[in-house]
Amino acid sequence: MEIKPRFEFKYIVKSHIAEKFLENLKGNMIADPHSDKGGYHVNSIYLDTPDLYCYYSKIDGEKLRYKFRVRWYGEILEESSLDKNTLFVEIKNRNNDEIFKNRVKLPGKHLISIAENGYPLKNLCELVKDKELYQANIIQNIANSNNWLPMCVTSYYRRAYLWPYDMDVRVTIDNNLRAQSVRNILQVCKENGFQVLPPDLCVLEIKFNWAMPLWLLETCVETGLEMRRYSKYASCMEKLYPEHTIRSATFESHLAIS
DSSP states (O other), X not given: OOOOOEEEEEEEEEHHHHHHHHHHHTTTOEEOGGGTXXXXXXXXXXXXXXXXXXXXXXHTTOSEEEEEEEEEESOBOSGGGGGGOEEEEEEEEEEXXXXXXXXXXXXXXXXXXXXXXXXXXXXGGGTSOGGGHHHHHHHXXXXXXXXXXXEEEEEEEEEEEEETTEEEEXXXXXXXXXXXOGGGGGGXXXXXXXXXXXXXXXXXXXXXXXXXXXXXXXXXXHHTOXXXXXXXXXHHHHHHXXXXXXXXXXXXXXXXXX
16 A cells, blocks of 8 residues: 655744735645635643653654644534544555655544543444455554653644645644643533633645646745744643653553543
8 A cells, every 4th residue: 555655834823824824825735625715723631751741852853753643523522422433543654755644544533432441442443334454454553552642732723725626735724723631521621721822823834746836936936935843742632741851751650531
């Protein structure tokens, strides 16, 4: 199975700069079909090891690293709404600047048990459809390779745009980045959690395969965008657990967070 390498450029910008960038994109990009109402909520449970392997590999800028997360879309206000959701279990690998993603779907009913102990991920191959078994086996092997703990929930509101001539070229703008404990998994909505970025800042991302189109690169230069490394997961962990995101920390004895 061939997985295309993908590239992601991130920018932390003022909201008015993001709007200027979007204005400059008019005529070239269209709204993502999922943004037909202006945007959508993106939520993820991030898992990590007791010694915070994923967190520190990002902070240290390791060339080879990965993230382990379970993603879903839309707000959750009660357990009955889980049946309407689909979960996406993802391993997001980075090899220098190239991104590779393994992803499978799960019914929303598994969200609570994943938030409590991540157990369904250890038996992933039994829960997915046959066509996803290859991807599920990769993720399940990683899930069983260590003591993975559900660390935190990240949430934000996303607007997404596509280039009609190459739908792999994608621009997203994420506002209202929030962090909360996995204890509150049934109260994941735009008002809950700790606000991670100031209200006037947003995360602008440009994603593409192989190479960024020249016209898009020129638009970045015209708008004055400056690329920087940024991790929503790392920022949310630092907001939630500042006393634990230090070298001597371990979550081995801190299982109460889940």
